[in-house]
Amino acid sequence: MSKRILVVLSEFGYWGEELVGPVDALDAQGYRITFATPTGKRARALPPSLDADYIDPPLGRSVTTRDMARRARELDESSRLDNPLSLQDLIPERPYYSSLNHLRELEDYHRRLASGVGDLIAGFDALVIVGGSGPIVDLANNERLHEVVLAFAAADKPILAECYGVAVLAFARDLETRASLLWGKHVTGHPKEYDYKDGTGFIGVNFNMGPPPYPLEYILRDATGPDGAFHGNVGKETSVIVDFPYLTARSTPDSVPAGELLVQVLENGLRRYGW
Structure with a gap:
């Protein structure tokens, strides 16, 4: 039976190549891809990612x-990204601790959560979180997506995260322990040297954030702890790390090898690569 892959995209803009890279590798294997966004809104590529003349400032x-x-524009304009799954519809929202009937609401939340993530785990063999600046807004601290990540990790199913999508892995934590999923793991991600000083932009909002709101490298260094490590590989053309169940890709040129390595994980049981 063909493997099924859940690909999560930001509604505030994804980077074109960071979708094309994994999709090309997965399509070549005949895998079935299903797209999802936080609220079910169709995702769009960040305009600079479709422009070969755009100069990356860093x-x-x-x-x-x-x-x-061209390939990114064709995929972005195709019908493949229409009608994505909605994480908001699939995964319940954790109630506030200040809610009037918190205990009953929390019990109901866990019942509905078990059903929602159970269906996703049963239906998909891997999870992909596509990068770009958009994930800073609606994926990094998305508690519904955190629950999906926790469930895939608990089921020992691979999770590929790219660029600023790697922040999701750092923030997805069991609220009982607050421990990082990445503790003791080796990861890569957007290093400090790759961050914009100005011009971090998003789709759907007329707002120049300036630099990113947080340096992902610092977060990942802290999240991996003394027995893990962040590998920026600055000065090297590509940086992809496999420390199962996590596959992490640094930035744009890493998306193609990241997709190929995800296939190696699924087909050949690859569990470690890149350090």
Whole structure:
């Protein structure tokens, strides 16, 4: 039976190549891909990611080839991204501790949560969180997505996160222990050197955040602890780390090898790569 992959996209903009890379590798294997967004709104690519002439400020060069810009635009404009699943519909919202009937509401929450994540775990073999600046807004601290990540990790199913999507792994925590899922793990992600000083942008809002609101590298260094590590691999063309069940990709050019490595994890049992 063909494997099924759940791909989560931000509604505030994903980076084109960071979707194309995994999708191409998964399509080549004949895997079935289902897309999801936080509220079921159709995702769109960040305009700079479709422009081969756009100069990435930290790197001082274009990071998108003309061929990749074309492929990303074709995928972004295709019907494949229409009608994504809604995490809001699938996963309940944890009640506030200050709610009047908190105990009963929390019991109901756990009943509905078990059903929602149980269906996802039964239906999918892997989870992919696509990067770009959009995830900063609606994925990084999305408690519904955190519950999905926790469930995939508990089921020992692979989770690929790219760029600022890696923040989801750092923030997805069991609220009983508050311990990081990445403690003792090796990961990569957007390093400090790759962060914009100005111009971090999003789709759907007329707002220039300036630099990112948090340096992902610092968060990942803290989250992995003394027995794990963050690997920025600055100065190397690509950076992808596999420390099962997590696969982490640093930025745009890492999306193609990340997709290929996810296939290796699913087909050949790869559990460690990149350090």
